[in-house]
Amino acid sequence: MTIQTVTHLNFRGNAQDALTFYHSVFGGDKTCITYKDAHAVTNPDEADQVMWGQVVSADGFRIMACDVPSARPWNAGEIPVFVSVRGDNAEALTRYWEALSEGGAIVQPLGPFSYTPLYGMLKDRFGVTWVLDLAVEYAPG
CATH class of the missing domain: 3.30.720.110 (Signal recognition particle alu RNA binding heterodimer, srp9/1)
Incomplete structure (x- = not known):
């Protein structure tokens, strides 16, 4: 078995913007699935936010991200990672x-x-x- 670790970033409403930015820096492929796409909307205001997203480039860069729903606690912290x-x-x-x-x-x-x-x-x-x-x-x- 082989595994790889991937950094997963949590945001509050701006994961799409962040992934678009990282895609512009590193290139590759960007994928974003919204809560609406996944039929997992709990708050209509958050339907278009990212439930799961990633950027993967041919040279090995990979990062994942999502928007934490407002119903769950979230704090960006001070350099937690x-x-x-x-x-x-x-x-x-x-x-x-x-x-x-x-x-x-x-x-x-x-x-x-x-x-x-x-x-x-x-x-x-x-x-x-x-x-x-x-x-x-x-x-x-």
């Missing part, structure tokens, strides 16, 4: 960084870091914290 994007192409990581940072806030500027020549942390315009780094073999010491 962050999405890590590791890759071996500094130019591609820099492009992702530039796109994700539009309208967001830089936590750690993209640049050399203790274990890698390229690392950065930012909070995007949807409040999601991202870490991007160049995957290199770790040399302790």
Whole structure:
């Protein structure tokens, strides 16, 4: 058996916008199923919100998201999770960084870091914290 882990982000009414944005950054295929599509509407005002959605790209990027219905508690919290994007192409990581940072806030500027020549942390315009780094073999010491 093989498995893979996928980051799943919870939103309150803007999952569609977030997935559209991540699709514009990473490309690939975007899928969104609304509560109406799934015949699972509990609040008519939320019928067009995302019950299940994802972005999957050929280079391995995958993220899932949904809108938490108003009948359930939800709190975005303060960096309860962050999405890590590791890759071996500094130019591609820099492009992702530039796109994700539009309208967001830089936590750690993209640049050399203790274990890698390229690392950065930012909070995007949807409040999601991202870490991007160049995957290199770790040399302790």
